[in-house]
Amino acid sequence: MAETLLEVKDLAVKYKTDLETVFAVNGISFSLNKGETLGIVGETGAGKTTTALTILRLLPERVGVVGKGQVLFEGEDLLALPEHDMMKKRGDKISMIFQDPMTSLNPVHTIGGQIAEALRLHNEKNRTREQLEARVDEVLEMVGIPPSRKGDYPHQFSGGMKQRVVIAMALACEPDLLIADEPTTALDVTIQAQVLLLMRELRDRLQTAMILITHDLGVVAQMCDRVAVMYAGELVEKGTLADIFTGARHHPYTQGLFGSIPKLEDESKTLLHPIDGLMPDPTDLPEGCRFLPRCPHACEKCKEKQEDIALSPTHTARCHMLERKV
């Protein structure tokens, strides 16, 4: 059995402002083994990015509040760690790739300088300047950028190249866990394929565990070992890639997600089946099942609090209807 790297237990996060309280994440639990890739899928506003930021403890100060729960990284609760120790973990043990490569590089520094800085911050091996430079070359080579371009500024690169640089920065210290927050959303499809291929190669080579946040099920199918479907701050369904993509029974929301993807083999010119309605207002979530107002199978029992139903040893879904059929 593989070793558990990250375990999130019953995590709840809310954003408090003067006017309202937004319940962004409401009691989610998942675990991630070493070298494994977990995909978190869900609509905009489902709380995916909030989950990622909470793991890194980068929630906006005073506004973002962790209500309850634990984030155990190698057995250590990150949420209880002093800020200084957390700072050492960021970038070294846990890295993050942000959505938009256009803005996640500092325009006034050369890319070589920015990668070197990431290395210098966690310079435990006390590398000299030359060794750092050599490592920068190596990392750039790894992501397929000629090291001769390390003296260039971000504006001299295209979007795909910039995302490669961002990946190089995130992987420079060979972290144990990489959180990729929609790493390909800002890129066009061909570049997206290249970047995903690169990420997969590097993940396999460096044995990095990865949390891939996306709303693109195609990306999940290519990259992930396990999938978690997030809706309104809850994980409505969790399972292996096969469980989610080829399993027979699903949470109605997951069904809805798959129903809204066009199918290549489907010749009948039927329309897509989008999920009706909108995400519930996160300041005022419905009681019981969060998906209730949009669910085609809604019934009285949905108004009660839902429990995770095990469909197989690896597959759970949070819907009472799945219980009946067992």
Add this chain to the structure above:
Amino acid sequence: MEAMKSYASDGAITMKKPSQIKEIWRRFRKNKLAMAGLIVLSVMILAAVFAEQIGTYQSAIAMDVKNKLQNPSWQHIFGTDGYGRDLFIRCVHGGRVSLFIGFAASIAGMLCGGILGMISAYYGNKFDNAVMRTLDVFSAIPTILLALTLVAALGQGIVNIIVALVISRIPAFARIVRASTLGVVDQDYIEAARAGGTSDYHIMLKHIIPNIVGPLIVQTTMNVSSMILQTASLSFLGLGISAPRPEWGALISEAKEYIRIKPFMILFPGLCIILASASINLLGDGLRDALDPRLKS
């Protein structure tokens, strides 16, 4: 684009680009007025630096009553003042004081106000509110009045004048830096830097400052001229540099007694002030256009 594409031997495309500073200098050079400002200011700074070689400080303050109130001549190109002192040498030595105070007060004000503004924008919330409201109170008092009060309280002398001017300038700088920092601090690369384990201090030093330094240089430069004018005003009011040390404002103040019979006495130090502040402003304008070409319409 001046960047030249060349193919290196390994087949990779490398860009041969002019360095940032060269590029800024190239844009700056195109601006004739700014170049004129730079030249005039350089001459004045050189004269101030080598004032002792042009005429010793002793000769600038030693009285020679026999030769008092002479018109400009080859011997005394600006003429002499009421005590027979050569006005040209006094202007040169006065420039030493005026320019030094101008630059020192601007740079010190930029540093104090800048650090305050950046920290308050970076940490935000209550701290930001406390700092900015305090500064609002300061900026409600007219600059010259505040400086006058401070000099009156601290006593005369170059250092005290600088302190007074710096304190009266801090709110303006803090506000400028705070505004530019707010524009940078929400950027993704700051978040990314934080996710990479960068400390707050490091983020401010390495990521925020380089992004706001352009407008700051321009503001600091422009500010030098108003600092020179303020120093002159203080001296004119008798609260600046104490006699017999010459200073442009003090020279005008001394000359006003003779304005009816020897108007040139007030003209030359006045010209010095006008030339210095005008050339600094032109230089600042040119710098702004050169540092941020987007601003130019």
